Amino acid sequence: MIEDSRNGFKSGFVAVLGRPNVGKSTLVNQLVGAKVSITSPRPQTTRGPIRGVRNGPGYQAVFVDTPGSQKPRDTLRSRMQQQVLDSLSESDVVLLLFDAEGAKKGLGTGDRYVARLVAESGAPAIACINKVDLLRDPSEAFPIVEEVSNLAEYEDVFLLSAKEGLNVEPLMETVVGLLPPGPHYFPEGAVTDYPxxxxxxxxxxxxxxxxxxxxxxxxxxxxxxxxxxxxxxxxxxxxxxxxxxxxxxxxxxxxxxxxxxxxxxxxxxxxxxxxxxxxxxxxxxxxxxxxxxxxxxxxxxxx
Ligand SMILES: Nc1nc2c(ncn2[C@@H]2O[C@H](COP(=O)(O)OP(=O)(O)OP(=O)(O)O)[C@@H](O)[C@H]2O)c(=O)[nH]1
Ligand SMILES: [Mg+2]
The missing domain is CATH 3.30.300.20 (K homology (KH) domain)
Incomplete structure (x- = not known):
């Protein structure tokens, strides 16, 4: 481990947050290149913090998929919410997702709530406006970009299609740039530690x-x-x-x-x-x- 940091090796935990159904799990699977987390058109698909690992030259990024942020109405959902908070507090970098299609009418209270959590955590955050493939014209995203940029200071703002892979690799490069020096948390070859x-x-x-x-x-x-x-x-x-x-x-x-x-x-x-x-x-x-x-x-x- 010590050797890793001496070599200038970089690693860290990258929490992926956003309200339900914005495409967090789809993005984690794209970034990792394997299906570690399930996806569905139903909100509240993800229930636990599922980790997916991506290894590259000189780095290891551990992506932490989280349940969509929501009001906890039962024990299951309060645990899900606690997992969001825990993942956030343990993260070195945060990816904060918004839905370009859904946000056409403006961001919702759910979006603002998660954005506030992320801002308060103080972790470097990248805003990702996802599902841009559903927009008729890329210019339709401009008002959302502006609204998101006014919420907080972000390291960068990306327009993404997690489903089609659009801008996922440029996002990955930015993530690697933000990783601190660190050890291998997982053996190379392991794509997840989920049993x-x-x-x-x-x-x-x-x-x-x-x-x-x-x-x-x-x-x-x-x-x-x-x-x-x-x-x-x-x-x-x-x-x-x-x-x-x-x-x-x-x-x-x-x-x-x-x-x-x-x-x-x-x-x-x-x-x-x-x-x-x-x-x-x-x-x-x-x-x-x-x-x-x-x-x-x-x-x-x-x-
Ligand atoms: N068109 C389009 N659909 C997408 C994109 N990303 C995700 N989706 C779809 O949106 C739905 C929700 O995706 P998930 O990845 O399950 O979303 P999530 O944020 O993990 O949802 P929860 O776990 O419920 O919070 C699925 O039907 C995905 O196929 C995208 O970039 N474009
Ligand atoms: Mg999910």
Whole structure:
């Protein structure tokens, strides 16, 4: 470690903040070059601080994806909010994201709230106006750039498309420029320190979020019961989808089990890519009332 800093090695934690759905997880995956964090069109997709590592010549950047900032209305959401604050206090650099499309009518109270948190933390921050691919003309972003620039002092302001990768590499160069001298926090080659079983659960939850609507996505938790590697080369993954009410369980199952089957098929493909083996996915749906307010249950989910 000491040797690293003597060599002029740079490293640090880069927290990615912003209100729900602005594209934080999509950006982290782009920066890291791997799918470490799940994404979905539903707000409040990310629940825990997932770290993704990018190594380059003379540096290691550890990106910390955070849940979208919001009012905590239950134990789950107050933990999510606490994770935002913890990640911010431990960061060397902050990426603060805004949604170019959503901000066309001006920034919202959520945006201002996160911007204030970041400004108060005193960490060097880069403002990123994301989803510019949704603008008909780049000039539509100018008023947002001005509004964002008036919020606080930023090291830089970027117009991004996390989805298409636009300006992601120039952003990366700016991040590296802001990293302090430091050690390797993670061995080279490790793209995340998130445990395999929790990643598996997240992949399944992502597919569930993509097919479920309204309030159901937020009422769902996925837990991996067991992972069994058979001699035949097949890995059997036993997973449980927890819902809060019997009616939600019925929705997750779908007519004749159609919905759960779709979730399972899509999740299996991703999990096979992740583990590089053939997967048999055993998915069950269980009613666990009030899990969102059960600290022990939340700990089991790594939250
Ligand atoms: N068009 C467009 N869509 C994007 C872009 N970045 C993200 N999205 C989409 O926006 C939605 C939300 O993206 P996420 O990365 O899950 O957003 P998030 O900020 O992590 O959301 P939470 O975890 O809920 O706070 C997904 O449907 C993404 O595909 C972008 O640059 N352009
Ligand atoms: Mg997210």
């Amino acid at each position: 395999e079983s929790l990643i598996l659960a997240e992949y399944i939850r992502e597919k569930a979020l993509n097919v479920l609507r309204e309030e159901v996505p937020h009422a769902i938790a996925v837990e991996i019961d067991e992972v069994e590697r058979k001699d035949s080369g097949v890995t059997v993954v036993y997973a449980i989808i927890h819902a809060e009410r019997a009616s939600q369980r019925m929705i997750v199952l779908g007519k004749n089990g159609k919905t759960i089957k779709q979730i399972g098929t899509e999740a299996r493909r991703d999990v096979e890519r992740l583990l590089g083996t053939r997967i048999y996915l055993d998915l069950k749906v269980k009613v666990t009332p009030g899990w969102r307010n059960d600290p022990r249950f939340l700990e089991r989910l790594g939250l």
